[in-house]
Structures are given as structure tokens and as C-alpha cells.
Amino acid sequence: MGKNELLYVIKPSQQTKETLLQLLADHKEVQFVSLMGVDLAGNDTDEKIPVNIFLHDIDKFLTGSAAQTDGSSVVLPGIATLNDARVDMEVDKDVNWYVDYNYEHFDEKGRMVGTLRMPCFLTHNGEYVDSRSLLKKSLQYVEDEILALLKKYPHIPGLENIDVNEIAHLIFTTATELEFWVKSPRENSPIEALSSSQVMQEMYWQRTRGNVRTALEQTIEMLELYGLEPEMGHKECGGVKGQIDSSGHMTHINEQLEVDWKYNAGLQTADNEILARIIVKEVFRQNGLDISFQAKPIPGVAGSGEHTHVGIAAKLKNGKVVNLFAPADMHKDFLSAVGYGAVMGIMKNYEAINPFISATTDAFNRLKPGFEAPVCIVTSLGLAPDIPSRNRTILAGLIRDLDNPLATRIEMRSPNPYTNTYIAIAAFYLAALDGIKACVTSKKSLAQLEKEISKKAGQKGFYLEKDREYRTEADVFEDFTAEERAKLFGEPPATVWENIRNWDKYPEKKKVIMEGGIFGEAVIRSFAEGAMIRWKTELLNRLIPEARADVVATKKLHDAGNGTAYDNAVWKKIQAVRNKLAKDSAKETSTFTEIKNAIEAGDYDAVSAKFLEMQKLKDELYALYHDYRQNIID
Template identity: 50%
Template sequence: MLEFNLDDMLFNIPPHMHSKDDIVTLLQEHPEVQFVSLVGIDMGGHDTDEKIPVGLFIDDIDKLLIHGVQTDGSSVALPKIADLGNAKVDIIPDLAVNWYVDYNFRNICTATGLPVGTLRIPAFLVHNENFECCSRAVLRNAITYLKSQVMEELKAHPYVFKYIQGADSVADIDKLMVTSATELEFWVKTPDDKGDREQLFTAQVLKEQYWKRTYGEVRTALEETLVILDKYGFGVEMGHKEVGGVKAKMGHSGHYDHVMEQLEIDWKYSDAMQAADNENQVKYVVRDIFTRHGLDVTFMAKPFDGVAGSGEHTHLGLAAKLKDGKMTSLFAPENMKKDFMSPLGFGALMGILKNYEVINPFISSSNDSLNRLKPGYEAPVCIVTSLGKAVDKPSRNRTVLAGLIRDINNPMSTRFELRAPNPKSNTYLVLATSYMAIIDGINAALAAEKTPSELEKSLSKKYGEDDFYLEKDREYRSEEDVFVYYSEEEREKLFGRAPSTVWENLKAFDEHPDRIEAFKAGDVLPQILLDSYEAQTLSQWKTELHDRLIPNTMDFIRTCKKRHNEDDYSDYDVKNWLEIDKIRHDLGKDTITQKSLLTRTKEALDAEDYDQASEYQLEIQHKVGALTDLYYKYKKNLL
């Protein structure tokens, strides 16, 4: 266990202690906290981190709490907003959320014997003095708009209180609570180790790692992480092994090596903004503690091809605090044994499903994220939900995009689990766009004054049936394993074709302009921010494909060398090698008359022909997959 007395350390400063006097007192009582950092989150999901010495922060605290610090457009991802000719961006502290101390366990304060800490203050990015242009501001505005709209809808359509527990009218409601939570999956490994794809796949199929006991450095790091996260007040619920990984080996030094394991950590829900801030701090703690034990941590969605990726299931809820002090879920029905949800719950879920094509670019915005979303790996590819085969038989269908979570004995647990996000998704924008879609669906359901049974019928509609809100030629509910029960053609017909590249995903903005309007409501996501996000995501895709994925593919092609000995080979070896060599040349070898697939892809990107580049990317993936499998078979047959 850590050699520090954790009770002597400052871990958080809650909102009610954000007065100047309280902050100064706490910092003076904790000299191990030596720096302050204002943390803004740009539209690309990147956070700022600047080290302000505590003494200077205290001297300038009046100015810093109001005006923050300045940066420029080159240090944040805000294309089409902050450029070199108009680059001033202010980072303004958010006084309404918890502030966390980020400790450097490799740097010990000589005066206290404790790790040196940095007080990280979540903040907003402001351009030109008054334009808030960051992910945190989008989420804050979405929450504010959601609350105001729901209250207006409840006033306008009082029939809905017949289906809500504990409240008879708007007059009974004190305030609304937008509740969210995320679950963090990640891989840990010893540096430079590369997993054997066959071993990883076999261990996954045999469930050799899922929820099994941890050992050695992984166990110690996981236990330390859970203890520290609890000190921050996150309310840790559990940490466990996930499905991916292989058994580590004991080295001669007495330490485990060849570590390759997938883990998950869960903690309690909170309000939506705090949930996103909490997740950021959790990731810092996880990485710091595991690396302290010599283990690499990756939050990539698909770090290893052919085995399970890492998801970050995101939970969405809406509750009301009543004037009598009680809480009630607005998604839960009045009678849990009669209906799945209230009209608000059905409307919310329908809003997510109908608008998901334009939510998806905010969830899956990278090549890595789309690599995870492939059939057969418990990752969703279809816009479909599952409610359960009956109200007393909750769904645990892991193949759907958005599942209904409910407990017939605990109405407050009623919520939706969005299964597509991954650990590198921008949670602020995932939550913001999901909640804006939710209010779009709630508005439609309540305006039509639909009952729970009528809304269940709408959600369960068949292909070709008209509906007051959902598309005619789509289905939205399945209680079956969608990867087994339907063919690929059936899935695409019923639930829509899933995008395979970042470019295909971004095209949804142009293909569904009517749905984008749901995000612009209340000026939550104005056009300039949408344009900035699209430009940032497109630039990231182009650059990564052009300057990383293509060179990495070329490096892989060069490793696929002829290995059979001319004195000891079979006709099968020759056959395999000839097929391998053809794919190698198709992918990476230019001739006078024919350019390789990699070269053509780079030229398409340079010419901004993104449709063609996207098609080439899919062809590269197909050929690399075929090359990988062939080369594996080829090597396995050599003596």
C-alpha cells in the first residue's frame, strides 16, 4: 500500500468552500499542494494544464477567480474560432463543481514527506471576452436547457403526472436533477510486451480473465487506485478484471512480467457536469498509480486487434427533488409492475434513437473508436434498444446501443445505458448531445400526450409502419442478440448502416440537417461550435490516416518477410507466401504504371477527396486483415 498517510492529504475542495478565505486557509494548511492549474476542455476534448505556484495564486486570487488566466488559440483545439489573427482565449474557473488535487507520487515534498500536489480547477474557455467555446460550457448549457424545457413541458401537459410516482403537478417539484455516470475500462501491460493475438482471443473465448482474481503488481496497483479514488469522494463501487487479457508470468526477479490485462473501475453517479469532471480525475489517478508500478495504461478503444476493446458505458438519468424532500425518477413509471417507463422515459429513449446518427460523430470521433465498433465484440453497431421481454424481466441484452436499466423494486435506478462511448470519447459532448436528443424526444411524446402503452407500441413498431415521431422504414427495439438473430443485410435494413470511418460518421451532419437543429435549440451548440468540432475531427482523421496509420501499415508490410527455408518447405508454404506477397505489393509497392493503395490514399487526402480516401481506408483495413491472417498461418506452418 502507499507509504503516505492519506488522511494528511487534501483531495478535494467542494463548491461550498470556494470562497477566497476558505481556499487560502486550505492551501496554507496543506503545503504539499504547491501548484494550481485551471483546466479547460476544448472542442477536441483536450484539457489545459498550467502550473501556477500556490504563493502566486494566493497573491492574485481575487483576479484569478474572476478573470482566470489567458492562453492563445494555438494551445487549444478551437479551429474556426481562435486562430493566429484572433487568438486570445481566457480560462475562467468554474466555482460550481468540485476541485481536485492531482498528486505526483514521484515528487515528494521535503517539508511534509507527502507527494507534491496540483489543485486542478475545472474551467471554461472564453474567446473574445464573452464567447464560451468549450466542451464544458456546451454541457452546462445543455443541462440548463434540459431542465427548463422539461419543466415547461410538465406545465403544458399535466396529464403526464398520472404516470409519475410521488408528484401530482409541477407545484410538487422543487428542482430537477440530471444524473449521469460512466464506467472506465482500460488495458494494462508491462512495457514493450506485445500480446499474442491467438492467446488473447482464446483467453477471451474461454472467459479465463473475466472477473478473475488479480495478482502481483496489477493487484497492488488496482487496490491502491481504489483506495485513493475513495479518498477523493467518488464513491468507488468496484474494480475487476474485464474479458480481455492473458495470465501473467512470474519472472526471475519475483515480479510478474508479460502482463496483458483488461480492467474496469466503477464509481457512483452524480450530476452530469460533475460526472464528466470526475471521470477526468479518475483517469489521472489510474495512469499515475499503475505506471508507478511499472505498468503501461492505455485508454484506447481498440488497442489490440481481434480481441475485446474498451468501452465506457455512459448512464443517463433524470430525477426530480420534490418539495417534501423525496426524490422521484422522471423516467420510471407510476406502476413498475405495469409499464416499463413513464412518458418522459419513453420520449427520452426515442429521442436518443431517432437522433443517434448526429450524436454518433461526438461519440466515435477517431479511427480507434470505430475499430472497436465491430460485430461480435459486445460493442454496439446498430441503433436499437432493448427494454426486456416483460416488465418483470429486465433486459441484459449487451448487443444493443442503448439499454433500459431498471429494477422493479427500485424505481430510482431507472436510466439508460449508452454502450457506444469509449474511454477517449469526449464525455462532456457525449452527455450534452445525448441530453439534447432526450429533450427532443420528450417534447414530441408529451406534445402528442401519449401514454406509456402507446409509446411502447411506437418504440416496438415494425419496418414500414408509420409513427408520430420515429422513422417509418426503421425498427428500434429488439430483445434478441442482434448479431446472431439478424443477418448483416437485415441489420442494415432495420436499424440503419453503421458508419465505418470517421468521414462517413461526420457526413451525418450534412445528411440530417433537421436533426442537427435539436442541438442548436437554446443556443446550446451554435453553428460555429459545430463547425469547429467538425473541422477539428476532420483534421485529426486526415492527419492520423496520412501521417500515422499509413506509415505504420507500411512498417507492418515490411515485417511480413519470406521466412521459409529453400531446403525445407512445402507447397503450402509457397502458396501462402505468393498470396502474402501479392497483398504486400497491392498495399505498398508503387510501379511506373500502378500506384499502391497506400499511395492512392495519401493522394486522395492531399486532394481533399474524402469520399475516395474513406473508401481506400476500408480497403486497406480489409487487405491488412487478410495479410495478418495469412502471415499468421504461414509462420505457424514453418518448422
Template identity: 50%
Template sequence: MTEYKVNPDLLSIIPPEQHSVSDITSILEQHPEIKFVSLMGVDLSGNDTDEKIPIADFHDNLENYLNGDAVQTDGSSVVLPGIATLNDGKVDLVPDPDVVWYVDYNYEHIDTKTGLPVGTLRIPSFLLHNGEPVCSRSVLKKSAEYFESKLTDMFENNSDLCGQFGFTPDDLDHITLIMATELEFWVNSPDEKISQEQLSISQVLKEQYWKRTKGVVRTALEQVILVLDQYGFNPEMGHKEVGGVKAAVTSSGDFHSIMEQLEVDWKYSDALQGADYELTARILIKEIFRMHGLEVSFDAKPIPGVAGSGEHTHVNAVAFLKNGKKINLFAPSDMKADYLSNIGWGSLMGIMKHYDLINPFVSATTDAFMRLQPGFEAPTHAVASIGKDVLTPSRNRSVLLGLVRSENNKYATRFELRSPNPHTNTYLCLSAIYQCMLDGINYAVSSGKSTKELEAEFIKPWGTPGDYLPKDRLFRCEDDIFENMTEDERDKMFGEPPATVYDSIKRFISSEHGTEILSAGGVFNDKLLSSYSHAMLDKWQYELLERIIPSNLTTLRGYTKRHTIANAVDDDMWSDIESLKMSLAKNTEENTSVFTSIKNAIDSKSLKDISTLQVRMNRDMNDLAHLYREYCENQI
């Protein structure tokens, strides 16, 4: 275990205004502990590239590196199916000069001359194939630029629209999309096991949520906050989340049997920088906790039956005026009279109407879908809460999206999307959100409707036609949709949610105007959307085959008979357990098991059958876990 201490004297970042050849040369000469450079591209699966380029070579060929002429990879190292192919696989990495570059330190490798840890300058970059940008970062850059240019055009050509916000077209300088995330994760002692029952009981009793951190977890969390501040994140807080158990104390005063869920938040930044921060934060958090002997999981649902980890994503848009004033474009002119401006209503309507276009970029793995289940404060259906009235802010944690607002602070007005998880590709998720927002804004502005008329359409009862929103959907609900509605009622009112990766991708592909909306402004295109869909479907099938089914089989083998004396109750329960185990995993002359049926469907590329069988497998595994727990509780 490495002894780690925060060193405030280390160079953490190189800001955009210092990315000239002369500035970079000077900075690196002053910091000989920085021995390597790495160009960080992000493929369509959200994976970031990393390589170790000796600093001497970077110095000698600096202009070539900055121009994108020095580093290439191939299609086998990045997820770009159908784009970077076996016979056309060259992918160039081109540095992004407009975002923060940061230094990644190796505290287990000390530079003998300076006594400091060896650093790698990580430079966020774009992936280009045959001269065309094909990566997640480039999609978000195009999406943000397109959104900002379209809104700028709207304001410059519509003085009435400007008047709603109290400025003239000549006053406008630029528009920026703003975002932030709330990053949740689990930490644990890697060699110790905590039972699901203990975790469930602690969660129900609320023994962890916002409680005091202790020992090594406290130290690591405090160091994370300090380091994020050094890296320019402007952290807001770190705290315990709902999951976890109390750690045990040894005779020496150390803690063991650690299993806790934490959250770290930081302040807003523009879209591309914010997505880079999220990726960087995960790296820093993992490394700091690892150096304290703790394992970090960013999985959406690392432990069945216990709260998963989300990454609530906040979005809004801000107009910057030439006099330096900032205007939140979601906020209405009178916070006590309206929930949102017409730009805000259009954005909200676009997100909610087209969530089927956003969801494939939010929930792209089986792990993500396992988190989105009733009972764990995770959203299951596409419905929003805006508050019971304009003076009562939304506090509904059962919905997909919440309107965050304060009547005394216009700048706080924003949307909180609660479905993303720590492994959501934030770059593509935001890109899809912005494209759908823009579609709704186009409607809101071109319709000429007032804020009250837009509000009336958004909160219309189920079955009422709308000019933009479909009639057979309810888009706003202030009730607890889990306590006050059955599953069938939720499906009817809000639409039945997808259950698997295939369900989600299928809706996205078959959407009538999906490609048109996402591809507006050249943000996405058919090749990128096809590549992403193939990548996610391939990953889904491979994880089923090589991870999920083997893991489920191991679980089944652990469900063993425990009673030895004949007892009708025990015998009946064990018979039900055995029947489910056989159905799931045992092939006979009369029956092909669910596991084998899934494997056969994968071999025959029957995606619909795979999806149907996965839903059945998940249901049966849940039923089996419940049955076996009841059976064990009957043993003495």
C-alpha cells in the first residue's frame, strides 16, 4: 500500500490560455518530474486512450504533436466498428487546445532528481479517421457548437425573444451550455465480504446516508476533495450515500470490513470541459482510494438488492451579454409567476418527448438496466417533476427528470436527469440531450406560444392531444409513481420502459424522426449511429455470454440443500428452488435451459429472442434469490 499525501506544490493543470508552443515548452522545462505525455481520445464506448510518450520526443516534435501529425492508433484499440476497420484502421489523435490539460502522477514511481512523483501530461484529444472526427468528444463539441449557434441565430433575428430576457440582439455576446454531474460510487475492503442482507438492513434503517465518514474512508474522501480543487474542479462536497454498513474496528483502532457508498460533486462548467472533468474524476478517485488499500466500483449496480450508483446530470443554457451580465435561459422573467421561460419549456418538452433517443446513450449495458428498478430511488419511467406549484420546488425522487429552481435565484434553474450512471458515456449522453432540447426549442419559439400555453401543453392530462407532445403520454407527475401506481398504470401513463439494451437500441433505430433530430447540424450521422449501435449490441451479447451467465451459474451452485430432516414446508420450498435451478441451468432431453437458450440465440444472432430470454432469466434469478432466502430463514 502506497503512503499518499496531497502535495499542493505539484503542477496539476495547464489551462487553455497556456497551450502555445512557447508556453508548453517553458512549463515542461520548469517541471522535469513530468516525464511522459499521453493523448486522451474517447471512443464511442466511452473508453479513453492512454500511451506513454517520452517527454524528449514530445519536445523535439512539439508542433507535429499539436497538429495531430505524430500519434496514430488503429481500429483494434478503439471501439469504432464499421468505421476503423481491419483494412482501413488508421486513427489519428489530435490534441484539443480549448480545454484543460492535466498531469496524472504515479505516486509509486518517484523521480530521483526532484523527489517528486513521475507525471504524465494527459491531453484530451479527438480521434480522426480519414480526416473525419469520429469520437465521443468530437460529437459533443459539434453538438454544443450547433446548439449555441442556433440559439444565437434565434436571438439575433427575434427581438421579441430577446425582450423576454431583458436584452436586445446587439447586447448578446455568446451562449454557453452548462453542465455538472453528481458522481456516486462504492468503496470496499477488497478481501472482505459483506452480506447482501446486512447491506439491505442498513439501507432500510438509513444508517449511512449523510452520516459521518471515519478512518481511512474519511482520509481518502478528504484527499479527493482537495485534489479535485487543485485540478480546477471547484468541488462542492463529498458525502456518504444511502448504501453501506458500519465498518468494524480492530484492536489497533484501524477499520476493516469496509463497504460504503459515497458521492462527490463539483461546480458547473461548459459541456465539453464538464465531460472531461467527469472522466478525470473517476481516475483520480480510484487512484487515491487504491493507495489507501480500498477498491472503488463505478458500476451502476455492483450489488444485487442494494442501492446502485447514479450520476445525476444537470444541464442548462446561459446567455453572456457584452456588458458581462449572465442570463439563465431556462429561468422565466418572473420566478413567482412561471416555472420556466419559453426556451426552458421547449428544452424540457424536447427531452421528454424524445427520451427514447437519449436513453441508448444513458443506459447502454445490462448493469445500467439492473439499477433502474423500483425500490431503490432510481427512475424507471420517462416522466418529469416541476414542483407542485411555482413556489414549491420539485422534491420528487421517483421521476426521471426534476426541475431544480429557486424563486430567489434565477441562476439555479436547471434540469436534473436522474437516469445516468457512472459508466454512462457523458459525451454522447449530453450530445443527444442537446439535440432533443433544440428540437423542442424550435417548436416553442416558432409556435409563438406564451409560457403559460407551453406549460398547459406539458402538464396536459393523459389522452389529451398536443401540438408537439403526443396524447397518450403523461409527462408531469408530482406523486410517488411507485407508491401511488401499479406497474401497469405506470406503463400506461408514461410509456413502457425498455428492459434490455436491445429494447433501447431498437426504439432508437425505429424512431420516425430519430436520425433526423440527432443528425441535425452534422452532430451525429448514419455511420456514427450505426457504429455505436453495433458496438453496444455486441458488448451486450458478449457480457451476457462471458460474464452474466457464468456469474448466475456460480450463484445457482451456491443455493444448496440445507435441511436434513424431512419437513413438508422445507421440502416444498426446496422443490420450488430445484425446479427454478433446473429451468435456468440444466439441459435435459425434454428441456433446454434458459442459459443455453440464450447462448443459442446469440449464436443465431436472434437479438429479439436474446432480449426476451434475458428478461425471463432476470425475473427467475430474482424469484430464486427470494425463495432461497425464505428457505434459509426456516432453518435452525
């Protein structure tokens, strides 16, 4: 059976009992069924239910609680507990279902064995508790609120060409871009080589070769078969050139790639992203390559983002689709009042969004100056409405095409491949709603709204904070010092704890995300608890042991016979850093031990501070040892 003959997608219109029975009868290669729920950390569930059980209980699967799972085994802390762990799984029939094929398992007729993955919602004691339901309910709430607002204020600046009474429903147009690193198993390139290649721009948009090219092309083909409508795959800025071994095969591969596919709406966008990650990982693995979706798998080199595009369109009763962010005159104005409101809402309330976006140490490792990753809360609109530009140093960028108003959208540059896209999208739109309400009800002109978002620190605005700035067309990294960035755009959190703590630090912004009651206190507490558990566990069981191994591996390389005064001086500094990091004494406690003690005491301010100290000392140790090792020539 060829690839084109396999069953890949079951669309909502096909999810009837009769159609499903016929499809599964025609495709015996589909031998299992799996319900895909998504917990608060973005993990998707997967199990193998024999297809005959699904067929026997098909009415139950399609109309009620299809299955149960142990909620204490997924990330729902404080909700599904050990003594109350039952979580029911309810099939979602409003999105595509996919068949996930096992490339290494074939039935007696030589067909790849497939698993029908059906996205579902998770309920605990009758309450929806999963990421998918949070996004679905958030978008419905935002749509209801915007439609009510437009009816009350039908004459919206920038949308004079639209009769709001002709709007049938809204479309939340969203898209993600997937960046990742690919390498040969058990092979790593020197960081110096990777860094040099990036600075000299040797890799970006270069031609792929060997099995990397094969895997990338096969990935795009698979995305097409699943209906994701891939738009491109290409090299990103990180990586080094591969080498060819004696047999003519590419080896020593370490490259950064990106794959993009067409936007979709709401839940389908996030479901598509999970599918795309599975396809990328499986296809590259089949070609003998390792994949990393980490935000910062290699220190000192470009990390992997997952830019998330946010837009709102309206479908009119006559079937026409119009973009509510795009102004009537694209050459005169940047945005409509709805568009300005969305940008302002996200910017003003980002401190309450960020805990959902950057919930791991890996995420913060990426958000450092100099790597085209955002470090502060600021947007860019462009040099002029008729000269669209792309500022790659900001948090939220305005994407425009003067010849295509439907393309107008906000690009959020902070998410990474492990950001929970469901919750991120929900939070973006809830914050956007706050700004949209403020701008529309203000009845201000587009010129006044542009002035608001462009205001300088110290100028009072009708919505944005007085002491902050929110827009720049400059290079955030080069044209501002760290102190200037913090003063103008806000002090960015540096750890998971500092980020989570912002919910207490900015209660009025947290309240915006909780608007409509979808993100209740129980959900926010559960998300925070899960993030903190992962942060502490990673510190104790991964980051400290890895740092300790680096300390131990930092060996003295010279002796009296081949050393110089310089070597002795540098080694003395190295030894001091090693001791500070890892060596306890009767008088002093090492940084590693201080972190462990602070975690045991529940003093997370101290944990955060000592963790940052650990990172600084690690960087210092690396730099010192690099110079020391380079000076040893015997």
C-alpha cells in the first residue's frame, strides 16, 4: 500500500458512526485508537486501545466519556490528587483526527500499523481541567465579548468599510513556526565552531545536504499528506557544515532548521503543532538523526523559538472574510482600533502572560541579549505605514503586507517549542481583549491610538502605564543598555520563580487573564505548582549534577615543568570558582549546597538568587578554563 493510499485525516464532517465504520473497514492498517488529552504542561496523552474495542463501544466514544485516565500521573497538581485521581476523557468532534503510523511495525499484509489519535477534553469531577478546554472556552468568551462590543460601538476607527451587523462569527487566525536542532547521534560540534558559524552567517538559508535534506523533504511531504499545508522548510542561523565520511555519507551534523505550515484557527492550530512535532521527530529518526526541540540546547549559540502569530478575522454573512486588525487604508495607518487594542492589551498585561510562556529554565536560557530572542516587553510597528519593516529584537512584531490586508497579524517572539501553545494562545487573546475594549470604548482616532502606543516614559496615557514605553523601532540589544531596557520596558524575570511570582506582583494583570472565569485560581495554582515542581526537580537532579560533572572535569593540565606564572595565576582563579561552586568546608558552604538548603527550606527567593549565581560561576569557569586550556601547548 503506497503512502497516498493510507488514511491520514478524519475531518469533523466524517466523524459520524456510519462514516467511521466504513473508513475503518476500508483501512485495516488502523489497528489502535488513542485519546489525546493535553495537561497543563502541554503533554499529550497517548494509549493503545485495540480498534475492535473502539468499534464495539463506538457510541460511547462519540457521545460521552470515552475513557478514563489517572490524573495524578499527568500535570494537574492540586486538581487530580492521589486520593481523587480519576479524569474522564471526552472526544472532541470539532477538530481533525489523525492516524499516527508506526514506521517500524507492519501487519501480516506488509502495511504500516496505524493509531487513530482523537483529541479530547479532560474532566475531573465534572469540571474541564485540560489545556484544550481552556483554549476553547477562552476563544468563545473573547468572541462573545468582541461581538457584543462591536454591536455597541459599530463605528470602529479603521473598520469603516465593514458593517458589523453583517458579521456571522469571528475566526481566531493563529500559526506557529517550529525551530529545532538536528545532529548526528553521539556527536557534538565545538561551541566555538558553532558560534563562529553563526556570527559569520554561514548557515542561514543555506542548502541542506545528505540525510538532513532527505529528512526535511520527507517531513514536508508528510505534513502535506496530513493536510497541514506546509509552506517551507529551511536552515536557520545555527549550525556548522557537515562532513563526508569515507563511504560518502554526511557525518558530524549539527544544524538548526525551521519548518512552517499554514495558519489555522484556535484549537486546530495547537493540535497541528503537536502533530508536526511528532512527524519531525519520527522522520528525522528514521534517517538516523537526533532532534532537539529545546529552547536552548547549546549555550552560546542561537536557541529555538516558536514564534506564535495572533490575528482576528471576521466571516461575514455573505461568506467574505475580513481582517479586524487591518485598517481600511493600509498605506495611511498601521492598524485598526481593534488591532491597536490587541497589541496594547498583550503588552500591558504581559507580566501575567509570561509565566505561561516561559515556564522552564531552558526557556530562560534562550531569552538572552544577542540571539534574536526577546528580552523585554516592547513592540515594533514599522518605520511608516507604507514601509512595513521587521524588527527582530522585540517581543511583539507587527506583520503586514500592503497588498494583502488578511496577512496583518501580531508575531509573538517569546514562545519556544515546549511552550504550551494551547494556554499561550488563550492568554494572548484574553489580554488582547482587555486592550481592544479600552481602545474601542475610548472612541479615539487611529492617530491618537498610535500616539498612545508610541508614548514616552513619563507621559500619561489613557490605557498604558505612565512610566513605561511600549514601542521602539531601534535595535533593543544595541541601542539600549540593560539598565535602560529595564527602566523603559520593565525588569524581565530571570528564573521560573521570578516569573511565577509576577502573578502576585501584578494582581491587576492576573485579573485580566482570569476574565470570564476560564483561568480560575485552581487552574493558575495548578499550573504554578507544576512549573515549580519541574523547576526544583530539574535543579536538584539534572542541573546541579551536570554542573558538578563540569567542575570535576576541569582538571589541572600543567605542572612545574611546563607551566608559567600565567598558568598558575589562571588555575588559581579556576580553583577558586570550582570551590565556590562545589566544595563545602567548615567555614563556607558551596553554591550547590546553598541551593539544596534553600529548596528544603522553601525559600524560593534564595533558590532563585543562588541559581543565578551558579549560572554566572559556570560561565566564569568555562571562560577561564577555555583560556587556560588554550595556553597549554605541551
